[in-house]
Amino acid sequence: MLDASLKEQLQAYLQRVVTPIELVASLDDSPTSGEMKELLHDIAALSDKITVVEKRDDDERKPSFAINRVGSDVGVRFAGLPMGHEFTSLVLALLQVGGHPIKLDEAVIEQIRNLDGDFEFEVFISLSCHNCPEVVQSLNSMSIINPRIKVTSIDGGVFKDEAEARQIMAVPMMFLNGEYFGQGRTSVEEILAKLDTAGxxxxxxxxxxxxxxxxxxxxxxxxxxxxxxxxxxxxxxxxxxxxxxxxxxxxxxxxxxxxxxxxxxxxxxxxxxxxxxxxxxxxxxxxxxxxxxxxxxxxxxxxxxxxxxxxxxxxxxxxxxWREINVPGEKEYRNHGVAYCPHCDGPLFKGKRVAVIGGGNSGVEAAIDLAGIVAHVTLVEFGGELRADAVLQKKLRSLQNVDIITSGQTTEIHGDGKKVNALTYTDRSTGQSHKLELEGVFVQIGLxxxxxxxxxxxxxxxxxxxxxxxxxxxxxxxxxxxxxxxxxxxxxxxxxxxxxxxxxxxxxxxxxxxxxxxxxxxxxx
Structure with a gap:
């Protein structure tokens, strides 16, 4: 699972683990479980303070694993393989559960320690999301400081059925005790401000x-x-x-x-x-x-x-x-099919049809990136021609699963009450209205x-x-x-x-x- 170079680097980090930890895996017969098992045993082989425990008859999500401090209630859980952008989150969790100091101001640590209540967080992520690690790492740190805070990070790409059932169409998305808590990049201080209003x-x-x-x-x-x-x-x-x-x-x-x-x-x-x-x-x-x-x-x-x-x-x-297009349906379906970050939310639309609104550099770059993930991309530009750099336009036009619409004014985003299912635009050159059946709309029209x-x-x-x-x-x-x-x-x-x-x-x-x-x-x- 880990190549020789990565193992060597990780082993050097794991020397900072001072307290024994267990990697408790909840596995089934899926290929991802096999990869997880290999990853955890690779990690355990790098430190004499880390052991692996495998379970198959428990009630946890499968595949998932907990990093637990032996003899205590301290621990965090990952549902899915924390690779990609989340590999750093995995390494930090290993170190911090293993007793390595958490780099937060002492006043913040004390505020976390004094939180009164039981808090069970679930945060849905994607491995290509560059905003997700801060949320995962923030919540994990809080959980390690205060064991009454429990955290599970869930890869929406692995747990697709759960993500769809809970209508997760934007990441990172946090739930607290089963209820929606927040979405987007969030720091420890921001989470604390919502939990501790007196603070x-x-x-x-x-x-x-x-x-x-x-x-x-x-x-x-x-x-x-x-x-x-x-x-x-x-x-x-x-x-x-x-x-x-x-x-x-x-x-x-x-x-x-x-x-x-x-x-x-x-x-x-x-x-x-x-x-x-x-x-x-x-x-x-x-x-x-x-x-x-x-x-x-x-x-x-x-x-x-x-x-x-x-x-x-x-x-x-x-x-x-980010500038909004301010049409009916945009606010109603924000994070339920309307998105603004293709890098974060693109993987959640794998195999689906989406639109990108905007023909500048950001819009064309978004369409290019999404074309490698989704089934089809329709780029809608208000002006008569695209405004992106020539090299980006050339790349975009070379893609087989991309349609380009110019002189198109987006007039409404439709949905079924739960998520996006269509977009309406007017052809400004003819005045005719058209409706596109799709599952996602990425807005990229400036600031x-x-x-x-x-x-x-x-x-x-x-x-x-x-x-x-x-x-x-x-x-x-x-x-x-x-x-x-x-x-x-x-x-x-x-x-x-x-x-x-x-x-x-x-x-x-x-x-x-x-x-x-x-x-x-x-x-x-």
Whole structure:
């Protein structure tokens, strides 16, 4: 199951296991059970602290296995083979159940330990999903810290009948005690905030006691991270308020155009951003969403949790999110056939017919990727021709199971009350309406800026972007902006990083000039 090179690497990691663990397998006669048995015995052969127990007459999902700490209630379960993106989750689970320290802030660990109640989580995943590992690893860590939290990670590709019965058409998807809990990339802090509402109030009170910042950056994506680094290097008090550190980069699979690195992926790039920021004295306030900006000599930023922060200057870098097509059926069938991440959710549509809405680079790339998984792809582009790069269009047109529709306006997504079963579009050149029978719709039509909370406070473009000048200044003195949330053209990571650095330098210049003016005013008085 594991090649020699991987075994050698894994053996080195398993030297960190300090407490005996058992791999308790629930098996049947399926080929996947055979692969699981081989994998578990390969792992056990690499450490004298790991043993395998095989069962066939228990009530657990088959094939599945638990990683249990001998003599305790600590353990996690995988239903399916945790390979692909989930192999890292498997290795971390082995180490952490085996006593290796969990890398979380002590305050977070204590909050998890003090959760009162019994929590049984099930998280449905796919092995090609780059967002799933964070959810799996977050829940596993919480389970190891607090044994009253039980976690089973379920590969929807292996347990297809269960996934269909529970209408799993987007991953990662979490259930708590049998009820829907949440979907999408989710951190430990975000899960905790939903489980421990009193903890959220305590956190808001703590944030409100923060001393005023010289510069407060709202947003933790590439622009916000760059701004934080440049501001901190100036020696001024710097804070970052972020809904989730990394921003939309966390949902990006391949990054191949960031100067100085040939290729990486979004989650890895986001981790590097956060590590770089933490190298400096920056106060990072994660899982906090800004709700109001109050201009003044000391600028206030209020959060949805009730916290109030103040700063001499503010940099807005709240980024953007996937744009919706806003037609009947889109919201009703979101995660039930309507999806936005082909890499995450594509495997759930294996052998089915799907549509991709959008003919730009993201739409054409999605259609190409999906064509290798699903039975048929129909790409629907509103304009008269595709807008993607020529090389992508050439690849798309070479695929036998892809149809391309241009001048097509999507008007409705249909379903049977449970999941998508059709899409209606209008041919803009003839005015005729057409209906496509299908099981999935992937929306890839660009981004919308996260500025709803700023309306009426500063100048926004007709597209909702923050209007900035060449220095990153907004219409409000002391407030700057950078990245995809602004009117700066070309929404690219490398541009966002540059704009974030520029905004920080402009904010520092503003602080210097403001202090000089204040000194002059006092002298004149």
């Amino acid at each position: 959220g109030a305590r956190k808001a009170a703590e944030l409100s006691r923060q001393k005023p910042f010289d510069v407060l950056i709202v947003g933790g994506g590439p622009a916000g991270a760059a701004a934080a680094i440049y501001a901190a290097r100036k020696g001024i008090r710097t804070g970052v308020l972020a809904d989730r550190f990394g921003g939309q980069v966390l949902d990006t699979l391949a990054i191949e155009n960031f100067v100085s690195m040939k290729e990486t992926d979004g989650p890895r790039f986001a981790i590097a951003l956060e590590e770089h920021v933490k190298h400096y004295e920056v106060e990072i306030m994660n899982t906090q969403r800004a709700s109001k900006l109050v201009p003044g000599k000391m600028i206030e930023v209020q959060t949805e949790s009730g916290a109030v922060l103040s700063a001499k200057s503010v940099i807005l870098a709240t980024g953007a999110r 919308v800026p996260n500025t709803e909370w700023l309306k009426g406070t500063l100048d926004l473009s007709r597209h909702g972007e923050i209007e900035v000048n060449a220095r990153g200044e907004t219409s409000v003195p002391g407030v700057f902006a950078a990245g995809d949330v602004t009117t700066v053209p070309f929404k690219q990571i490398v541009i966002a990083v540059g704009e974030g650095a520029k905004a920080a330098l402009s904010a520092f210049d503003y602080l210097v000039r403001s202090s000089v003016d204040e000194t002059a005013e006092k002298a004149a008085a």
